[in-house]
Amino acid sequence: MNTLPRRPKCATCLRPAATCICHWAAPVASTVDVLLLQHPMEVENAKGSARLLHLCLPGSRIEIGEQFDEAALRAMLGAGGRQPVLLYPDTPGDRSLGIAPPPPFNAVLAPAQIQLLVLDATWRKSRKMLYLNPALQALPRLPLRDTPPSHYLIRKAHAPDQLSTLEATCYALAQLEGDEHRYDRVIAAFDGFIAQQQGQAARGSTAS
Template sequence: MSTDTGTGARRPSCAVCLRPQQTCICRWIAPVPHALEVLILQHPLEVANAKGSARLLHLSLPGSKLIVGETFAPAALAPLLEGKRSVLLYPDTAGDHSLGIPAPPPFDPGWADQAASLCLVVLDGTWRKSRKMLYLNPLLQQLPRLPLRDTPPSHYLIRKAHAPDQLSTLEATCYALMQLEDDRRRFQPLIDAFDGFVAQQLRYVTTA
């Protein structure tokens, strides 16, 4: 497999992480067993973003699916949400009503006692892109939302946050899994691997 550099030449790319071999991130893949299913819906503009963490997350979670799109046909999205109790990893946000987004059904904390029956749905994109994905997909609006609790500051030093509590897709998903499965230690290696990924990207920035 290869990628076009934009100058007509082609350079080899990794078949696993899909990045150019010189910037391959496979060394940071940290497979972690997990009880929940994880469905990652990735905005198309994030696919080739070198700073994105969703691909690393997907490769590290054996029970995850990664689907690319902005608007998903209900006939295609509905089967992905059926079979388990789907929960959207997304904060309750002011202004939903003004956009015509109905209030989501409540999240029952007792569901965490049956983690294996849950499917965690994650939107991968900037705040504006993920907001648009929610707006364009009524099926996502109908899902209860998971509120994250007591998360540490983000380690995502390679991307500007628009709010102090904003996290990368990988971090937010890991903290959600820690919370729902009540096991921080098991998912910590993935956070540690993320730190290595961030350090690698920072080196590219400082040497560019």
């Protein structure tokens, strides 16, 4: 039985070597600690932005799962004595799932006192992650304010107010750290990543 050889992968970005995205990494040290909780379905998603975000934020952490062990998740929350806050809107739909209103976020905390939790998933999957992990439901939430239109042009039917994980996190960090342009170079790196994805798609359609 013949099997096709597996394509070599980059050990850093975990993508096929031919489509490595490491050259887009634009590291910016964030004062806020960042923990990315990635849904398993996003791990192999070529259009996903979480891995590039991780490469751009030294010290950030990615954990993969849908329903996390409660003790393990609680151990991740508030690392270094920081206040964990979930980057997620408080929506009326939460009440229909039996999720209580989140506690208020203490806006006077210094950035160095905050841990930002980000769910890397589709909207539907992120709501399921929230529902399945009560420890996340108990966290204060951070809503984004006055964000620009998304640059995420490779997702179909993507509305201007639907941001990629990378964009949402950068805008949240800028908001928390009070520096509107601190993460501009990460957004620029994301633009390069998008252009690379569009080029690969165009070459694929030409070859087909």
